[in-house]
Amino acid sequence: MAKKIEEVLLPRRITQRQLTRNFKDIKKQKNAESRFCFLLGAGASKSSGIKTGWELAQKWYHELTEDLTDEEFKEWEQSLGGFHIDKLGEFYTQIYGKRYESDPSIGYEEFKRMMETIEPGLGYAVLSQILTREKHNFVITTNFDYLVEDAVRTFTSKKPFSAGHETLAEFVSLQTERPTIIKVHRDLFLKPFNDQEGTQKLKEQWSKALLPIVKNFNLLVIGYGGNDGSLMDYLRDIDPKDRKAIYWCIRKGDTLNDKINTLLTPKDYIVTIGGFDELMYGLHDVLEYEIFKNLDTPDEHPFVQETKERIAGLNEKRRQLLEKVKDTNQEITKEVKEVFTGAMKYLVDAFEEEDVDRKELIYMKGLDEYPNDASLHGDYASFLYNIKNYDKAEIYYKRSLELNSENAITNANYALFLENIKDFDKAEKYYKKSLDLDSESSVNIENYANFLLEIRKDYIQADNYYKKALELEPKDPIFNINYANFLTYYLKDYDKAEFFYKKALELDPEESNNNSNYALFLERVKNQYDQAEIYYKKALELDGTHAINTANYAHHLIISKQDFKEAKKYINKAFELVKEELLDVFLELWFYRYAHYPEWQTQAEKELETLLMKGAKSIAWNFDPHIEIAKKNGHPNPEKLQEFADRISKID
Numbered sequence: 001m002a003k004k005i006e007e008v009l010l011p012r013r014i015t016q017r018q019l020t021r022n023f024k025d026i027k028k029q030k031n032a033e034s035r036f037c038f039l040l041g042a043g044a045s046k047s048s049g050i051k052t053g054w055e056l057a058q059k060w061y062h063e064l065t066e067d068l069t070d071e072e073f074k075e076w077e078q079s080l081g082g083f084h085i086d087k088l089g090e091f092y093t094q095i096y097g098k099r100y101e102s103d104p105s106i107g108y109e110e111f112k113r114m115m116e117t118i119e120p121g122l123g124y125a126v127l128s129q130i131l132t133r134e135k136h137n138f139v140i141t142t143n144f145d146y147l148v149e150d151a152v153r154t155f156t157s158k159k160p161f162s163a164g165h166e167t168l169a170e171f172v173s174l175q176t177e178r179p180t181i182i183k184v185h186r187d188l189f190l191k192p193f194n195d196q197e198g199t200q201k202l203k204e205q206w207s208k209a210l211l212p213i214v215k216n217f218n219l220l221v222i223g224y225g226g227n228d229g230s231l232m233d234y235l236r237d238i239d240p241k242d243r244k245a246i247y248w249c250i251r252k253g254d255t256l257n258d259k260i261n262t263l264l265t266p267k268d269y270i271v272t273i274g275g276f277d278e279l280m281y282g283l284h285d286v287l288e289y290e291i292f293k294n295l296d297t298p299d300e301h302p303f304v305q306e307t308k309e310r311i312a313g314l315n316e317k318r319r320q321l322l323e324k325v326k327d328t329n330q331e332i333t334k335e336v337k338e339v340f341t342g343a344m345k346y347l348v349d350a351f352e353e354e355d356v357d358r359k360e361l362i363y364m365k366g367l368d369e370y371p372n373d374a375s376l377h378g379d380y381a382s383f384l385y386n387i388k389n390y391d392k393a394e395i396y397y398k399r400s401l402e403l404n405s406e407n408a409i410t411n412a413n414y415a416l417f418l419e420n421i422k423d424f425d426k427a428e429k430y431y432k433k434s435l436d437l438d439s440e441s442s443v444n445i446e447n448y449a450n451f452l453l454e455i456r457k458d459y460i461q462a463d464n465y466y467k468k469a470l471e472l473e474p475k476d477p478i479f480n481i482n483y484a485n486f487l488t489y490y491l492k493d494y495d496k497a498e499f500f501y502k503k504a505l506e507l508d509p510e511e512s513n514n515n516s517n518y519a520l521f522l523e524r525v526k527n528q529y530d531q532a533e534i535y536y537k538k539a540l541e542l543d544g545t546h547a548i549n550t551a552n553y554a555h556h557l558i559i560s561k562q563d564f565k566e567a568k569k570y571i572n573k574a575f576e577l578v579k580e581e582l583l584d585v586f587l588e589l590w591f592y593r594y595a596h597y598p599e600w601q602t603q604a605e606k607e608l609e610t611l612l613m614k615g616a617k618s619i620a621w622n623f624d625p626h627i628e629i630a631k632k633n634g635h636p637n638p639e640k641l642q643e644f645a646d647r648i649s650k651i652d
Helices: 002-009 016-029 042-048 053-067 070-080 085-099 104-116 122-133 147-155 166-171 204-216 229-237 258-263 276-286 302-327 343-352 356-369 374-386 390-403 408-420 424-437 442-454 459-472 477-491 494-507 512-524 529-542 547-561 564-577 583-596 598-613 624-632 638-649
Strands: 012-015 036-040 138-141 161-163 180-183 218-222 246-251 269-273
Touching: 012 016, 016 269, 016 276, 042 276, 053 070, 053 085, 122 147, 122 276, 138 204, 161 166, 166 204, 180 204, 204 229, 229 258, 269 276, 302 343, 302 408, 343 356, 343 374, 356 374, 374 390, 374 408, 390 408, 408 424, 408 442, 424 442, 442 459, 442 477, 459 477, 477 494, 477 512, 494 512, 512 529, 512 547, 529 547, 547 564, 547 583, 547 624, 564 583, 583 598, 583 624, 583 638, 598 638, 624 638
Parallel strands: 012 269, 036 138, 036 218, 138 180, 161 180, 218 246, 246 269
Antiparallel strands: none
16 A cells, blocks of 8 residues: 555656657647746756766866875865765766865856857757747756857747846746746856855745746756756745646656655656757657758758858848948948958958059959959949949949849949939839838938939929938938938928938037038028028038038128129139039039129130030029129129029929
8 A cells, every 4th residue: 555655656757759749739739738948957968069067077076086185085075975976966066166166267267168169969959949939938957058049049030038147037028939048057158156155045036037937837857967956946945736747857777866856746757768869859750840851951951041041141231331331431440341351351442442443453353253242243333333434334233133133232223323324214123122122221212212303303202212211310410411401402391401400410510511501501591691601611610621512602602791702712612622523513613603703704604504415403503692693793694694593403
């Protein structure tokens, strides 16, 4: 009779196959009440190359026999109480503490070196799938390695939540769908507990966080010897009625220590397994995963495909970073430069080179070394476009898109090129494709807004895209200024425009262009000439080499003060500063000369005609004040003056 009672009180023993079938049944039946939480010890990491607690204890024990005198060693061994050579694992923390008592930081560094090169093995690859595909998404571990996190990040697209310190315990939620890793001894980089003092008692924060887990999850214990005081004592203190079942995995032939034997009750299970990897492979089989399919043909494996996509995405981010630096004319710092290797190094070198001939040689060298790099072809095409070698530019744009038709930047740049050569329908096609590929590119969105404004004259759609770009970059003063100008000159929404002018100035009060644009607004719309003067002067103080701002100030001097002598100085200076491609600025400057300076009128008339023949425009610019002043001062041909103003500024 006593024997029968004893048998009933023992935990039940099941096979690995029975355990894995349980997982299959849960998946099949979608039983919300049945969930497992994995409790992992050092044994789970052994197959990934990390020594077990017993193996480390053995190593340190041997080193202590060499470092201590016979008398010191014997005295220390006796102080352990109940120590036996067969129980090295149970005395892991005491052996560690003694081995590194002279300098605990050395022990910590040894662990760091041990784990630096470790990659998650087969078992962890399967575990990552279970944590992300099934409802069993919790791991409790006494380990402080990063194998679980690394496996999830490597083999899935999910992002795990890792609670590697007790202060994170309050953020552990049973409702989360994210893989959640709880490290009761902290993780490697947060001063982990590895000595007797640190592992003696579970931190109070963990005690509170773990209770809901053991109440709602079956614990599946793998590779854990139960030798630390903290977690084991915590589990033993919980009334079995207040927790779910524990499934304790052991290898065939292994025995359980006294702590484990007193923990397990008849509601619990002892599972005989072949090892962590073997158990995980068994789960892989019954859950009908196929992650080991095509391992011999890696290019066909989903992991490889996903990795390739991530690499491609990373490369695209590098390209976007470079484009952002280029767009804002930032200096490429040493730190930023280190990001760009391979073909991209040539892109950086070309960007930094000012001499056109040397720049082209850099591109040629890069294309010779990387003939199949789409970005390099695309960037070279943009270079050719900028030096007006349009035929050759188109060849390289097309080659770039043949190599990678999904590059958002190249599609956007090709659209700009097509717009320039007046192939508008085709340009719009590529603008749209660039936005399909990258709907979050504020630069591409605004470029398309400009196209809708200037080419399609679709102000409603242009407004939508300007606002979308601004939503993505609300703190970028350039986007605020550009939208303010659109509101002023096209929608005539002056109150709203002023809001964005002021916002741009708040964001960057030391930017010359922000001050100059607001000055124009104050002058043209508000008729506040004195205020405008302040902002004009500040703009030129900030940047005295800005051709447009210099021309705008000349305009201001003429219409607000009729100071033709001073204005003449700024017009001449603007001519010296203006770049060849800024035809609209040339138009304005020659108009001022035609309107107000008799000595220039003959040449100015010829220059204006030439510029207009080239398609130059200065849309929505108000020349009326200049015409009024010129007529008052006896301009010889006011009709021609009006004609030029209309041809320059009127929207087609």
